[in-house]
Amino acid sequence: QNPNPPALAPPLSHTPIFCFRDKDQFGNEHLRAKRARVESIIQGMSLSPNPIALATSVERDREHNTEKRTESCRENKRKQKLPQQQSPHVAQLVGISANAEEHHYLKEQLQVLQQQLRQLQEKFFQVHELNDSDQSQEGTEKIMYLLTEKHGDSLEKSIQALTRDQHKVLCGSTSEMEGHKVLEEESKIVIKGDLSSEERTLSETLKGELARVVSQAVDSVLKKIFSSFPGHLSQMYDSLPMATADNRREHLASVECSRKKQFPKASSQNLVKSLAEAQTEALSLVLEKSPDFSAYPVSLRGVRKPCQVPSMSYPLLMSSQVQENQILSQLLGYGQTGHWNSRIASSPDRSSPVSLDQPWGAVKLRSSVMRQQQYPTSPNSTQMESLAFLSAGKAECRDLQSIMDGMPFSSIHISFTDYQKLTALTPGHLKKAKLMFFFTRYPSSTLLKTYFLDVQFNRCITSQLIKWFSNFREFYYIQMEKFARQAILEGVTDCKGLMVSRNSELFRALNMHYNKGNDFEVPDHFLEVASLTLQEFFSAVRAGKDSDPSWKKPIYKIISKLDSDIPEAFKSSSCPQELLQS
DNA sequence: CACGTACCTG
């Protein structure tokens, strides 16, 4: 009964997208190529030791040969989604207690790093050769010198120091500082040389990469140290060679300061801001008064001092070794390859100090990360939450959540319901959002906040929700266009006859997408909106407007005004059972 | 610059 499968409808005129692409190619190609060059270098460094994979877009500019190369370049770009940490061995560190093995591992990692640096060096020269100016030759050589000798040495020293003396926690932080100092020195020299902006970009990127790699190494060692000496945080902290607390604070501040230079996004300000955003007010009150709060364990103590909330008894919270250990393991078990595994494995006491056994029931998370992970035991609620959070999150959120996990909130004055708020969107929320689409196609973020009351909103969550609706719209409009074109091909002339009824093919497609299982009664108003959308597309295409690159915009504008109110029932819960009429 | 949106891709 359907002689014309929908997929067959061809565009009547050539697609506007094509024009855009062409324009881009000539306009920004050069600029883009520059950036791509730097990016691909870094990618090559961290991804693949294979030099061929390092093909840059410069080469594409200069020589049109080897399509394969550029393709492999693009391939890399795609596959790089989750930036793989260089060393897959990091995860192995957890659970390995033998010192020798550890040392061996560190040595290995050092070698890997050095090798990467060498590759980088090669690549850098390649790029530089392509560059016409010879002025910066000297600067380049300086960089290379630093990369190969100075930095390598420093790394070696740091690592040796770390393995030699596990008892001095401070070792970790000073080494951390050393790393940054080296980087700073490097940056000074680089800046001194008369570098082009391109080279500066490269150097910035390099510094970032190096800093990351260094802190990775340090972090893994620290993690090991802490898990070997549970309950000794206080002593270790007190053994810091700074006499007074103020000095310590200064020290931390300086560390943080250098961190800021390398990682502007990880500044303490942002951290605190996001913390406040991500969790409860009570905690943020405290943290906001601690400007030098950083992701490092030593600063944990600093947080408790200027306590703005009188009733908050931090010392009590810190008294238990079990808790301390858990805090540490959670605090440290982040940011590296396989952080899931390490986090879970490094927490000996899996029962949370606070009984919060799945307060929101079996929350099923559908992120690919979740799916791939096998849990030795079912994760407790804290882990669940952080996993959920992470599944939705960006790097920024990731670090934060690890810190937040370490805070025994329920001991503080935080209402249970606040804590109970989900820090990630669940399939239930997705379903709800889809149903809401029947009422609103263009929900504002404020509207979303009022309808997802059980969700702890932050940047990630908000944009994810918005993205959902964006995706919904995309699908919606694609269907509309498809069916409108099909109608034209079928010879329909009067758009008045185009109505979306409940038994129409178009409705089936939409219902399948937004209301799988048909367990919700689609409101009539949506059918009217859909009909109107279809008609708009129909007449626009028939009038040949689709030759205009932005011919859909007017339609979007019309449809965006047709949002209707969402039933109150949607506010109630994440998965609105009461809405689902069977 | 941050945010929202659209487009494209896997």
Add this chain to the structure above:
DNA sequence: CAGGTACGTG
């Protein structure tokens, strides 16, 4: 559906 990117706005 999520990522990335580009573009327009405030």
